[in-house]
Amino acid sequence: MNNNTVWLSCGVIRAEMEELHRRDLIDGKLLFLDSMLHMDPPRLEKTLTTALEQNSGQEDCLVLVYGDCSAHMLDLARRFRVGRVQVINCAQLLLGRSRYRELMHEEAFLVLPEWARRWEHIIKSELGLTKEVAHGLIGENRGVLIYLDTGLLPVPEQQMAAFSAYTGLPWRVETVALDCMLAALLAAQAEAKICTEIEDTHA
Numbered sequence: 001m002n003n004n005t006v007w008l009s010c011g012v013i014r015a016e017m018e019e020l021h022r023r024d025l026i027d028g029k030l031l032f033l034d035s036m037l038h039m040d041p042p043r044l045e046k047t048l049t050t051a052l053e054q055n056s057g058q059e060d061c062l063v064l065v066y067g068d069c070s071a072h073m074l075d076l077a078r079r080f081r082v083g084r085v086q087v088i089n090c091a092q093l094l095l096g097r098s099r100y101r102e103l104m105h106e107e108a109f110l111v112l113p114e115w116a117r118r119w120e121h122i123i124k125s126e127l128g129l130t131k132e133v134a135h136g137l138i139g140e141n142r143g144v145l146i147y148l149d150t151g152l153l154p155v156p157e158q159q160m161a162a163f164s165a166y167t168g169l170p171w172r173v174e175t176v177a178l179d180c181m182l183a184a185l186l187a188a189q190a191e192a193k194i195c196t197e198i199e200d201t202h203a
Contacts, residue, residue, distance in 0.1 A: 004028060005189055006055050008048070008082075009065035011035045012114045013090050015152045016178060017065070025182055026189075031055070035114060038069055039126045045070040056080040061192045065185065067092065083192025085184045094148055096180035107143040109169065116147055116156045119163045135168040145171035150178060 005028030009017050012035035020026045031051065037044035048070070056062050062082040066073060067089035077084040087093045091110040092100040103110060115122065123129050129137065145167065147160055155173055164171040 005061045005063060005192070006031060007063050007065055007185075008033070008051055008055065010038070010069070010090060012038075012112050013065070013093065013181075015113065016094070016150050016181060019150075019152055020178060020182055020185070026185055028061075036118075036122075036126070039122070041070040045072060045076070048073075048076060052076060052080045052082065056082060061189065063185065063188045063192045065093075065188070083188040083190070085188045087184060091148065093181050093184055094150065094176050094178075095174075099180075103146060103174070107141070108146045109138060109142040109144070109167075111145055111147045111160070111163070111171075113148065113150060113153050113156075116159050116163070119159060120166075123163075123166065131166050134166055138167045139169060142167075142169060145169045146174050147171060148176045149173050150176050 005026070007017065007026065007028060008031045011032040014032050017026075017030055017032075021030055033044075033047055033051065037047055048064075048066070052062070052064075062080070064073075064077055064082050064084040066084065067087045068074075069089065070076075073084070085093055087097075088100075090112060094112070095103065095110075111119070123134060145160065145164055147155060149155055160171050
């Protein structure tokens, strides 16, 4: 495994990335951006571009650990010749395509550990949803809140209960192993190595 790999990742999965790194299942350098950048996709794209400019073009193997979080994510990966996890979002990264699809058919609102603790700020401050609006908007489109428990942090039962009351949706826990995430990361790392090799042959 290439110990010069740089993982540029959304902070929403920081605990999971650090755990895989701690277990020596991935190695190299971990770089995280604030997950709240998702609330402003153009700003996220600008910040990612700056980070890629600062870390690409070296001998490092660079992996972008982001889903389709901004309009030009794929273009960024191609422009900087880096690997990228082949997922829609971080929930799919954790669950894998099959289980993610099943939960989407169930009309689940998926809650990652880091966002579970920030739901109130996100829903009230960032999205500006009152309880009445949240009941209507989220309740019409989703049927259940599902907390994705990766086992690294205690389940935030009080926060999830409050989130449930605010949206009018029931909630439950889905236990998630890190196997699907690891497989996607290693596949992206392999892609990044190929990109690096191609770039080296053209240098």
